[in-house]
Amino acid sequence: MEAKKPTTGKFGLIYGTAAAIIGIVFTFMLMASDLLFDPSPVKSIVQAIIFIVIVILAIYNFKKNNDNYLSLGQSLAIGAIVAIVASIIGLIFMYCLTTFIVPDFWAQNAEATRAIMIENNPSISPEDLENMLEMQSKFNWIIYPAMLVMNLVVGFFTALITGLILKKTENLY
Numbered sequence: 324m325e326a327k328k329p330t331t332g333k334f335g336l337i338y339g340t341a342a343a344i345i346g347i348v349f350t351f352m353l354m355a356s357d358l359l360f361d362p363s364p365v366k367s368i369v370q371a372i373i374f375i376v377i378v379i380l381a382i383y384n385f386k387k388n389n390d391n392y393l394s395l396g397q398s399l400a401i402g403a404i405v406a407i408v409a410s411i412i413g414l415i416f417m418y419c420l421t422t423f424i425v426p427d428f429w430a431q432n433a434e435a436t437r438a439i440m441i442e443n444n445p446s447i448s449p450e451d452l453e454n455m456l457e458m459q460s461k462f463n464w465i466i467y468p469a470m471l472v473m474n475l476v477v478g479f480f481t482a483l484i485t486g487l488i489l490k491k492t493e494n495l496y
Contacts (some may be wrong), residue, residue, distance in 0.1 A: 326482055329388040331397050331404060332400075334381050334384065334385045335381065335403070335405050336365060337379050338380065339404060339406070339409045339412070340408055340409075341377060342373070342405060342409035345377070346370060346373070346374075346416075350416070354425075357468045360431055362435065369385040371477060373476060374474065376400050377405065378401070378405050378481040386489055387426065389492075391464070391491060392491075392493050393486065393489050394486075394489055395486040397486070398482045398485055398486025399482045399490070402482020402483070402486075403482070405478055406479070407475070409474055410474040411476070413448070415456065434447055436456065440455065464473070
């Protein structure tokens with residue numbers, strides 16, 4: 324009896340769910356430490372590193388469970404599935420966060436942005452500041468598709484590089 328081959332879909336689903344859960348836990352950690360609205364780029368860098376490591380682990384473990392074989396196509400499929408699953412779960416969580424968990428999320432975000440704008444440009448007029456914040460509030464929805472696109476781009480390039488490094492195809496002869 325031949326051993327059952329692993330599927331890219333299964334690995335993508337498992338690791339995509341893991342990435343989303345870790346991202347959600349990270350968000351709650353930021354909330355607990357009062358850093359949710361902190362403008363530091365470190366948060367984004369840490370989230371990106373976590374996501375990249377999970378994509379790499381998914382591909383590596385797939386190869387390990389696939390008799391040490393991995394094609395570039397399999398690597399890209401796993402990366403795409405991880406990114407899509409993590410994004411969908413993350414988007415649902417983001418909606419819940421901004422609607423139910425922190426109902427005044429966008430108002431708090433605007434206040435944090437106001438403080439940053441004043442700090443970076445102390446001579447800004449109150450009218451200009453209000454106009455900028457009002458314009459920003461009209462485009463809050465952009466975070467949802469941007470999150471999806473960023474995860475797909477990062478997932479694709481991570482899977483591409485990882486697949487090129489770990490690629491090993493079966494000898495059919």
